[in-house]
Amino acid sequence: MDRLRKHIEQITPLTDEEFDYVRTFFTLKKVRKNQYLIHEGDDTKYEYLVLSGIYKVFFVDNAGKEYIVQFAQQNWWMSDYDAFFKEKEATMFIECMDAGEVLYSTLASREKLSADLHKMEHFFRVKLTNGYVALQQRIKLLLSSTPQQRYAEFSKLYPELIERIPKKFIAEYLGVSRETLSRLYAGKS
């Protein structure tokens, strides 16, 4: 739970007493490679804070084609947030690509922590602000960029993911073909 405290204190300091209260809202879970944390059709009860490992958040269209919305690694939060906040069935999947550990928590916990501790409401607001800006950037990239620009932007934002994620998934995330991506990796295009 030290990692949780460190994560929160990047945004707001907590007293020992406050953290002892906060920690009761989170549960540790080990995740195996290829294990699903969320599956389309499930009730979406939890959000996850990644302590280690790599995960992909994706959905599948009627034709069975897969679309990656987000990768997640250490200190990222992830869920099918539309379903989580509205307490609906998931329309997305979260699958572990590289084994690790997560902390999970419920919507009721997020709301109670925010109501009880102004500091935690601040923490969640700052995390949402960062998430909002990241999604707006992703929309701009999807709307406009060439494969070269998308790959360059992704490499700049997430250099460590380039090394750790199979190319086919990065191609899928960027919406480019594997052949194009291979040329970009080789620096030939």
Place this chain on the structure above:
Amino acid sequence: MDRLRKHIEQITPLTDEEFDYVRTFFTLKKVRKNQYLIHEGDDTKYEYLVLSGIYKVFFVDNAGKEYIVQFAQQNWWMSDYDAFFKEKEATMFIECMDAGEVLYSTLASREKLSADLHKMEHFFRVKLTNGYVALQQRIKLLLSSTPQQRYAEFSKLYPELIERIPKKFIAEYLGVSRETLSRLYAGKS
């Protein structure tokens, strides 16, 4: 300012004393058709709460092509949020499409209000939560859907915008051609 109070109290009730404090952070501005609230290259000092009128948030690529990120109408917040939160120069534009009024406020005001009043931190967290989910939905649509699905989803979410915004801008927002959009309007496709 009654409209501001009503807007905030959809999420959290305020005492008269609290609202008298909150209102001091907002300034009213009348906006003419085709007036810019934010222009690429400007310092991004303000965010805007729409009281009336219709606005478009867009960016322009190196070739001069325009991409609409968002439309905004009554009770929506808008800014170039990446630039606003990071206090950078804008990379986007906000232009008024239909005259109206907005309230504007600074990042320092948002942070001070959130720090001073737990209720206002809660208000901004809830608004960000809704915004985050809306952007995630827009990404899912951009990644996967056919023109028909995009138009159907847009009509369902924003029926009043369909009537009020010229077709060419809706086509641009959806990333479909005007010809395709005209067929969809006519219900022939």
